[in-house]
Amino acid sequence: MRNLFNLFFFLFVAHVTVGQQNEVKPFSIEADYFYGSILEHNQDISHLITDFPNGLWLSYNRKTYGWNEWEGRYNFPDWGFTFSYQDLKNTYLGENYGLYGHFNWYFLNRYLRVTVGQGVAYASNPYHPDDNYENSAYGSRFLSSTFIKAGFVKENIIDGLGIQLNLGVLHYSNANLKAPNNSTNTLFASAGLSYQFDAPNFPVRIPVGSWRSSNYAERIHYNVVFRTGVNEADVNGLGQFPFYTFSFFADKRINYKSTFQAGVDVYFSYFLLNLIRYREIAYPGDGLTGDEDFRRVGVFIGHELRFNKVAFVSQLGRYIYWPYEFENITYNRLGLKRYMFNDNVFIAVTVKAHWAKAEAVEFGLGLRL
Known part of the structure; x- marks a missing residue:
């Protein structure tokens, strides 16, 4: 009986040990409102700048903690996906919807965060030779889109809730896939909330160690x-x-x-x-x-x-x-x-x-x- 108990105890300990060695996948979600202005980088789009665009970011962040070596070497960044909606406040430009892959990089004791995203955007009202010839910015319905933003972040202030404040640039272009392609760049400010799921059980970050x-x-x-x-x-x-x-x-x-x-x-x-x-x-x-x-x-x-x-x-x-x-x-x-x-x-x-x-x-x- 004692040997049987020892066997069960050994199997239990082995199961727990293996379980602790499995990678966990912590994540957070964010929602941000942004407001900005289209930059006149080209005189051919001056007639398209008539108001101040606004929009919404929704993001999913996979948090890293050093399970893979590259995570520790880059100070435990996040990777994830972002959805964007932007009302460009111009009849000819319409509204854009974007889907991106992104990375978050942390600095200054993780209070400063820089985010870079690359993806594809859908333009609701692109150029058309008869119906919308005024839109000299977007020659196709699908656009390449890039954003970069940086600012203050404070995660898990209380019960997993956090805040973020950012300044950034949002770019749309079809990279000459189809003319015209004068593109737009929006300079924006944003503010939002984040929520870290299962925050109390976030794993301890694993240092890189001495491997050069x-x-x-x-x-x-x-x-x-x-x-x-x-x-x-x-x-x-x-x-x-x-x-x-x-x-x-x-x-x-x-x-x-x-x-x-x-x-x-x-x-x-x-x-x-x-x-x-x-x-x-x-x-x-x-x-x-x-x-x-x-x-x-x-x-x-x-x-x-x-x-x-x-x-x-x-x-x-x-x-x-x-x-x-x-x-x-x-x-x-x-x-x-x-x-x-x-x-x-x-x-x-x-x-x-x-x-x-x-x-x-x-x-x-x-x-x-």
């Missing part, structure tokens, strides 16, 4: 990437055309967070081919023959900020072959990539632009050797 970030340094790797998508020149009705980009670069990971890159891009952008032909006929004073080469070659340097298998990519490049002078000789690329199969394969979604003027949203597949 530099231990993740790697040898130089060589990469090849194929990127594609469709886009349109800034001429209404010219049409959407595919593009194909081939990138070749070397990268060197120096620690857990940072990887540096240098390489070459080769662009086959068929919207440029049609833009050249259009301008040769419509603007004979430009001196175009219509036979200018639409292809481009650029060199770039870049950086990746790693979060486990996900990385934020930033690149700055300059064309070395640029026969048709479209936009600027300098270009940049921002986006996300996801590593798979022991970091030998990756997928990426990036925005290629000339400073703040987007050219295309790129969907990429790459091989890292």
